Amino acid sequence: MEDKPSQTTEQAILEVAERIFLEKGFALTSTTEIAKAVGCNQALVHYYFRTKDNLFNTIFEQKFKMFFQGIFEIKNLDELPFLDKLKHIIESHFDMVMANSKLPLLIINEFSRRPEQVRLLSEKLQGIPEKLFEKLNVELEAEISAGRIRQISLMDLIMSTVSLNISLFLLLPIASELMSLNETQKQFVIIHRRTENVNLILNSLRP
Amino acid sequence: MEDKPSQTTEQAILEVAERIFLEKGFALTSTTEIAKAVGCNQALVHYYFRTKDNLFNTIFEQKFKMFFQGIFEIKNLDELPFLDKLKHIIESHFDMVMANSKLPLLIINEFSRRPEQVRLLSEKLQGIPEKLFEKLNVELEAEISAGRIRQISLMDLIMSTVSLNISLFLLLPIASELMSLNETQKQFVIIHRRTENVNLILNSLRP
DNA sequence: CACACAATTAATAGAGCTATTAAATATAAT
């Protein structure tokens, strides 16, 4: 049946489903459509994953983990000054969002569609970034005490970073439709906002 | 049939439909559900609005206009210094988003569901805030020339403001689920972020 | 080859949804 003989049908279904779910969301995606895109019978989707919910959860769980663990990926930044470290964190978060630009909307929608299940899922991965947060918080408070940056909580810093980074990719489709941006212009906006988000946050931290 | 005898059935359908559409989005809302919530026959929804799309568009168009025109409501702020004016603008934008906290997600989803129709709709209301933007831009550039604020474009300023303000209400359901926030705690976060968003932007503008 | 098992398909039950139609009921006007 296959174009790519190297992968199993099950993998093909997963990959196609991931793409379509990210494109159109859970509600507007049918197993019929997935099967058609894979080039197989619709029953086969249910043969491997039984239900549409199962299939979605398999994909969503993996993406969700990746996204939350990747919020602030640990790197070898120990020796850097705090603000340089922060710059790296903001930029790598931006890059992660850019590489998964349709995921935030899916997660937000999924939380409003069935908050309970997503909460259960998220409990499985509790506590992963806590160590990093602890360390960052210590450094942050040291900087504040030393008078090198203004009073601010780590939560606010994270909230602002995530807000600015994900919003770009939530709003860009709207802005580019309203202002008729072409692909080149969109790319320009993206790299421009990448630096602007960093500037905004770092500048605002001055005491 | 009615609880509120003062309003027509048509109005009742509109109000109920608005609430449910905002709650669950277009795809997950059925005319059957709307009718049940209104307390009328399902055919009546189609009698007044013919199609579900029509009903949705009627509501969406009105909300969409309100939201975009209200992005930067004009006020009597002429005599204020630029930064004070900006503070007012950010705060009143925040308040408008807070009063319509489920609307941004609906608009974002609708843009990805049918970008073309929404673009056509948006063309109808082109040019409303242009005057204000012009004026703000002049003032902004004057401040930059005078060295009172750093180099930044008005577009970036708007983008950051909208990003920070809408993201709070996109992320709060997730955060409050993950951290088990109660209603009081959520309210605290909201008022805290209201001032933090202003601080973030104003602080970042220093040269 | 023959047998077991995996993969795939066709067919369809069952459910929910949109939209229409025709009939019933309420309302207003003369």
Next chain:
DNA sequence: ATTATATTTAATAGCTCTATTAATTGTGTG
């Protein structure tokens, strides 16, 4: 009161979707 018009309902056609079942084809193993 009668008639026209507006409102409301019941019934249902037609569609799409999910999920299951039974039958068919493929594949590897003894």
